[in-house]
Amino acid sequence: MADYQQMWTDLGMDLEKHDVLCEVLPEAFGGVYLTQQDRPKGMDFYDFVVSEIHGVRPAEMIQHQKEGGKVFGTFCVYVPDEVVFAAGGIAAGLCGGSQFWVAGGEKVLPANTCPLIKASVGARLDKTCPFFLIPDMYVGETTCDGKKKAWEILAGEVPFHIIDIPQKKRDRDIAAFAAEIQDFIGVVEKVTGNQITAESLGEAIKLINNKRRALQRVYNARKASPVPISGKDALLVTQINFYDDPARAAQMANNLADELEDRISRQAGVFPDNALRIMISGTPMAIPNWKMHHIIESLGAAVVVEESCTGTRYFENLVDESATTLDGQIQALAERYMKTNCACFTPNTARIDDIVRLADEYKVDGIIDTNLQFCNLYSTESYLIKQALTERNLPIMHIETDYSEQDFEQLRTRVEAFLEMLRK
């Protein structure tokens, strides 16, 4: 890794603690990723980003700030990045995915809070992640009670704006979300000092849509059998897209998709064509959470699709690009974002429809519905999902887990037994 010590010191990071993280991550990444055979060449870029995870992109963000630009940290696929980029800002997904940060979060949060929230709060309070220290503003949202209250704690650290997410999906809820986007535009304009115009927002909509299209291409390639890319690699691509520059992210994902399409034409896969094909549904897997994928793929099955925020929910729907006025664009944004089926909505039957459709499109043999520990919304919804999928004879298993390694062996037994069941 290049030397980023000065940058980290300037950010006020706890370097001693951070060194511990820097020591374990390469080993974890090596064990999970670099042991895979025949990875696509296009993954080199993502491997490089991981090798410089706290250096290369943070340095770009700091450079952007030195040139007068602003950085916004976000925690949810419901936050419209388009608004930030339209004002010349940078939006970066911040969710914490490592057990390393959990203890820091537990200092201030109740024990029965999900590890994603604990890790996110811990990463900021312990000052061990540059991404959490760089932003000029955090943008939270109201997708669960744990997050809502955690924002109030983090608001003591950094300027905060909270987008109110509706709980139902009626027309008036879409209108309410459009009003939230309108407010967000005002906030972003004030922080950046730049006015958002129909022209700049139109360009930002295209920019983010292009990233989504590129990810759609990568995911479409996973529908092939044999599958040309592992689930772990695809997950890494999505995880890095949350904070990379969107134009470069699209370029890199398109390059990868070119290679995957070529592999498909040559029938070249990373798993044998009789390998079991698994869908993961449920809560997001923030970097470096690769636990479930690693367990499943180490047992010889391929993860071919993730119905999650670090999966299809991130890029499936595009924003209509035809609107030419700000009002029209805001409406188009609201309509697009409100198509995302998160368990924070009630009822949320469209998510079941998504899972059933994806199971068919990706020809999956079974679904592993997983949620982070203490995520009430997704764990409660798992009951309805199991019921609906069982009715359709789609094999499903539910797993609740956290970021720690303590249940690794038990999970392996459960996943292995599920795979044995699918093999008949």
Next chain:
Amino acid sequence: MVVIGVDIGSVATKGILISDGIQHKTIFPTGWSPRDTSEAVIAQLLHLSGMERQRVTRIFGTGYGRVAFDQADKTITEIKCHARGIAELLPEVRTIIDIGGQDSKVIRLGERGQVVDFAMNDKCAAGTGRFLQVMATTLGLDVSDLGSAEDPAQRLAISSMCTVFAESEIIGLMAKGNPKSGIVAGLHQSVGKRVAAMAKRLGIQEPIAFTGGVAINQGVKRALEEELGSSVMVSEVCQYTGALGAALLALENV
């Protein structure tokens, strides 16, 4: 053909050798080295059957220690092995309740005895053999005597599911001069309640079999039957169900 199935559990390692339809079995405490223990089990099985190692066609391993079992030609989860074992012992069974040393499982079987669904309690000692072992120690009893030490008529309620809290609770009950037999009945009920709740969540189809080392305990069987509201079948070789399944799968080379 000669085959061996070894089930390396957290407390005991069970082995079955099948030679021309004749079964030989043995059981060892797993101890600290599952690898050494499984080797000892194989050696004992060869001794019992008077068989040479070279004549063994296949060895299949199962149980939590299977990952360390390098002599195995193949490893299979205990879930599939229990299903296969029960298909042999009690073929009419449609639900298996397995309580072992460190976890409990409910396995639903299809028409052909295949696994159709399962649930595991794998993050906590409540509802496992470990829970009973800790309580037996606190009561000054041997875990193998718990089954005959209960008196359901004097049953006391143990409200804590958590092993640590339940231990404090029974220390309190003993201090008040309550009979051990009533406390033991309460402990069995606690295990039965916990496991029955997991079984109900998965969905039960009768007949039900109870397997694993804890199935030897008549008190847990009684409590399970009360909590489930139906009778459960226990094979004489309930503790060997997983090893038998592994041996049969080795025979069939599945």
